[in-house]
Amino acid sequence: MTFPILYVTLILIFMLVALRMEYLRPGLILFTAVVLFLVSGIITPEEALKGFSNKGMITVALLYLISEGVRKSGILERIVFHMLPKKNASITSAGLRLYPIVTFISAFFNNTPVVVIFAPMIKNWARKMKLPPTKFLIPLSYATVIGGICTLIGTTTNLVLHGMLLQEAKEEAIAVESGAEEGILMRFGVTDGISMFELSKVGIFIALAGLIYLIFFSRYLLPDSRMSEEDADDRNLAPGMTRHEVLLGNRFPGLGKTLHEFDFYRHYGAHVRAISRGGNILEGDYMNMRLTHEDTLIVDADSTFMKTWGESRVFWMINRVGDYEPPLSKKKRWFALVLLILMIISATVGELEPVKQHLAQSEFVQTYMPALKIDMFFCACITAVIMSWTRMFSPRKYTKFFSWDVLITIACAFAISTAMTKSGFADVIASFIISLTELARHSEFGIYIILASLFLITNIFTELITNNAAAALAFPLALAVAEQLDMNPMPFVVCVCFAASSSFSTPIGYQTNLIVQGVGGYKFKDFLKVGLPMNIIVLLLSIFLIPFFYHLS
Numbered sequence: 001m002t003f004p005i006l007y008v009t010l011i012l013i014f015m016l017v018a019l020r021m022e023y024l025r026p027g028l029i030l031f032t033a034v035v036l037f038l039v040s041g042i043i044t045p046e047e048a049l050k051g052f053s054n055k056g057m058i059t060v061a062l063l064y065l066i067s068e069g070v071r072k073s074g075i076l077e078r079i080v081f082h083m084l085p086k087k088n089a090s091i092t093s094a095g096l097r098l099y100p101i102v103t104f105i106s107a108f109f110n111n112t113p114v115v116v117i118f119a120p121m122i123k124n125w126a127r128k129m130k131l132p133p134t135k136f137l138i139p140l141s142y143a144t145v146i147g148g149i150c151t152l153i154g155t156t157t158n159l160v161l162h163g164m165l166l167q168e169a170k171e172e173a174i175a176v177e178s179g180a181e182e183g184i185l186m187r188f189g190v191t192d193g194i195s196m197f198e199l200s201k202v203g204i205f206i207a208l209a210g211l212i213y214l215i216f217f218s219r220y221l222l223p224d225s226r227m228s229e230e231d232a233d234d235r236n237l238a239p240g241m242t243r244h245e246v247l248l249g250n251r252f253p254g255l256g257k258t259l260h261e262f263d264f265y266r267h268y269g270a271h272v273r274a275i276s277r278g279g280n281i282l283e284g285d286y287m288n289m290r291l292t293h294e295d296t297l298i299v300d301a302d303s304t305f306m307k308t309w310g311e312s313r314v315f316w317m318i319n320r321v322g323d324y325e326p327p328l329s330k331k332k333r334w335f336a337l338v339l340l341i342l343m344i345i346s347a348t349v350g351e352l353e354p355v356k357q358h359l360a361q362s363e364f365v366q367t368y369m370p371a372l373k374i375d376m377f378f379c380a381c382i383t384a385v386i387m388s389w390t391r392m393f394s395p396r397k398y399t400k401f402f403s404w405d406v407l408i409t410i411a412c413a414f415a416i417s418t419a420m421t422k423s424g425f426a427d428v429i430a431s432f433i434i435s436l437t438e439l440a441r442h443s444e445f446g447i448y449i450i451l452a453s454l455f456l457i458t459n460i461f462t463e464l465i466t467n468n469a470a471a472a473l474a475f476p477l478a479l480a481v482a483e484q485l486d487m488n489p490m491p492f493v494v495c496v497c498f499a500a501s502s503s504f505s506t507p508i509g510y511q512t513n514l515i516v517q518g519v520g521g522y523k524f525k526d527f528l529k530v531g532l533p534m535n536i537i538v539l540l541l542s543i544f545l546i547p548f549f550y551h552l553s
Contacts, residue, residue: 001428002423002424004040004042004422004423004424004425005423005424005425005428007040007042007423008037008042008419008420008423008425009425011033011036011037011419012033012416012420012425012473014033015029015030015032015033015416015469016461016464016465018032019464019465019466019469020464020465022292022293025250025405026405026409026465026466026468026469027404027405027406027407027408027409027412028405028408030408030409030412030413030416030469030472031408031412033412033416034048034412034415034416034419035048037415037416037419038415042419042422042423043415043418043419043422047415047418048415049415050167050414050415050418051163051167051410051411051412051413051414051415052411054163054164054166054167054410054411054414055163055166055377056159056160056161056162056163056164056166056193056410057159057160057163057407057410057411057414058377059153059159059163059376059377059380060156060159060160060406060407060410061402061407062377062380062381062383062384063110063153063159063380064110064401064402064403065384065387065388065393065398065401065402066339066340066343066380066383066384066387067109067110067113067401068113068392068393068401069336069339069387069392069393070109070336070337070340071113071117072336072392072393073332073333073334073336073337073392074333075333075334075336075337076105076109076114076117076118077117077118077121079101079105080098080101080102080118080121080122081121083097083098083101084097084098084122084125085097085129089129089131090131091131091135091136091219092215092216092219094129094131094136095136095139095214095215095216095219096215098122098136098140098143099139099140099143099211099214099215100211102114102118102140102143102144102147103143103144103146103147103207103210103211104147105147106143106144106145106146106147106148106154107147107148107150107151107154108151108153108154108340108344109154109340110156111144111145111147111148111154111155111510111511111512112511112512112515114144114512115140115141115144115512115515115516116515118140119137119140119515119516119519120519122136122137122140123136123137123519123520132223132224133519133520134222134223134224134520134521134522134526135218135219135222135224137516137519137520137522138218138222138513138516138520138522138526138527138530138531139214139218139222139530140516141510141512141513141515141516142210142214142218142504142530142531142534143210143211143214144512145501145502145503145504145510145512146203146206146207146210146211146538147207148501149199149203149206149207149497149498149501149502150197150199150200150203150204150206150207151196151197151199151200151203152194152195152196152197152198152199152347152376153196153344153347153376155467155501156406156410156467156468157467157468157471157497157500157501158194158199158497158501159376160410160413160468160471160472161194161471161475161493161496161497161500162193162194162376163193163410163414164413164414164417164471164472164475165185165190165193165194165493166192166193167414168183168185168479169183169185169186169190169191169192169193171183172184172185172186173186173191184479184482184483184486184489185479185489188488188489188490190488190489190490190493192351194493194497195348195351196344196347196348196351196376197348198494199494199497199498201545201549201550202494202498202541202542202545202546202549203498205541205545206498206537206538206541206542209537209541210534210537210538213533213534213537217533218530221529221530221533222526222529222530223522223523223526241300241301241302242300242301242302242303242305243273243298243299243300244270244298244299244300244301244305244306245276245296245297245298245299245518245519246296246297246299246315247295247296247315247514247515247518247519248291248292248293248294248295248296248297248315249293249314249315250293250403250405251314252291252293252314252315253267253314254267254291255291255292255293256290256291256292257290257291258287258288258289258290258291259272259286259287259288259289259291260287260288262291264297264299268299268301268305268308268309269301269302269304269305269308270299270300270301270305271299271300271301272286272297272298272299273298273299273300274286274297274298275289275291275295275296275297275298276295276296276297276298276518276521277292277294277295277296280521280523281521294507294508294514294517294518295518296517296518296519297315332390332392335390335392336387336392339383339386339387340383342383343379343380343382343383346374346379347374347375347376347378347379347380349374350373350374350375350378350379351374351375355374359372359373359374406468409466409468409469410468412472413468413469413471413472414472416472416473417472417473417475417476420473420476420477421476421479421480425476426476426477426479426480427480427483427484429457429477429480430477430480430481430483430484431484433450433453433454433457433477433481434450434481434484434485436449436450436453447547447552448543448544448547450481450485451491451492451495451542451543451546451547452539452543454474454477454478454481454492454495454496454499455495455498455499455539455542455543456499456539457474457477457499458470458471458473458474458495458496458499458500459499459500459502459535459539461473461474461500462499462500462501462502462503463503463505463506463508464506464508467500467501467503467510468500470499470500471496471497471500474496474499474500475493475496477496478492478493478495478496479492479493486553487552487553488550488551488552488553490550491546491547491550491551491552494542494546494550495542495543495546498538498542499538499539499542502534502535502538502539504527504530504531504532504534504535504538505527505528505531505532505534505535506524506527506528506531507522507524507527513527
């Protein structure tokens, strides 16, 4: 083993352990790894910074603004409110009406705001129908995940891998101009990244199978109730006060401190009544327990609390007394939905080959707009600018709508992927994956084992750390496997897309799982019981359908 491979291996182990132990936020941990690769000379300063200007990363940032504009429109709440049964509801009938529409919405909308909006609504509705809310909240999170894997913009993971493909294709093109041999992407024509509905070929089948499981089978594996629901009741409240549940966010300034050290009432005007962690109300002197970003606080507050902190990213607001009216006018609410639909249609049409050829052959375009390219980045830029100038979100506070830690994580992922490739680490792991079966070169059966191995490695990463970090680690492995087998890289990249997003078995891999854990009071074992079958469903469908829909050579 050469020194660069050994060095990269040690840094990656350090990074994984730090992410799992949550010593720092993921963005800082990945940035630390990038700096360590930089000082060793494995990557250059340009390679360390290239992720910060990548189209995929910037597109994610723009979609945060667009999601905020659509969220404030209130359209999503109205859709789900009309879908929920008003009487004689059962768990199965409610699932039939609810989960498909949530899955569809999540294909075109960021998962986290969907769950933040719907979780308290569904919890309140279930109580009115005298149904256990715990039968619906984990399936709600899973429904958003399987919807997100169907399109390019459904989850940040897909956009990250799309950006990595574009960056790799750009570097291969530069290398070819310098006289080098064509890279794997150029040889197989994978130079435009992932199109809007590229993942739908397999993703739709995964979504259908997942919905069948969630609607008809998950109820038998979910608990009937949790103690935190009773603790969130409005009993023994002072006049004029209401009870809320808030999941602490990454920006909460009291992380790592106790409630004695951090005066919650002075900062937010609310009294903390209990702390829920891992689905359990903490016993004993909770005022002296150090707060983590996985904690849910049960607080008593007056009517000004939601108005002041309802849109804050300091914590995710879980409001059990109903949603407050969004400030947008009726025209703006529908205009937000129209903008979202136009963005999706424009990005999809712009990626069609006849449209690309028309733009390339248009004399007007080549004369006055030679750099014009209608893709998701282009359409997201226009949509975000229109929303800001029409004040669909506060233009003075727009920076608070970004999840900066996610963006830094994504940007650093590109440099880490480069270090894995340049050091030879990716080739070593790829050789190990291929060595699991010699049948890969001689029969169709071997490719299933290779895809399964790549899927499992990526999926273990995403269950233990985060989906974007898992994608960063698995992407160079996918390219290295394709290079060594001289196969089309797209099937392997698609496999990584599905595996990195399939965080079902633990609450820590996906923000939406943490949110419903706090709302529903779930324990770790609840996610394992319900999520493991979901992981198996996605694994089996991915490895058997990907070779069918994507050419391997």
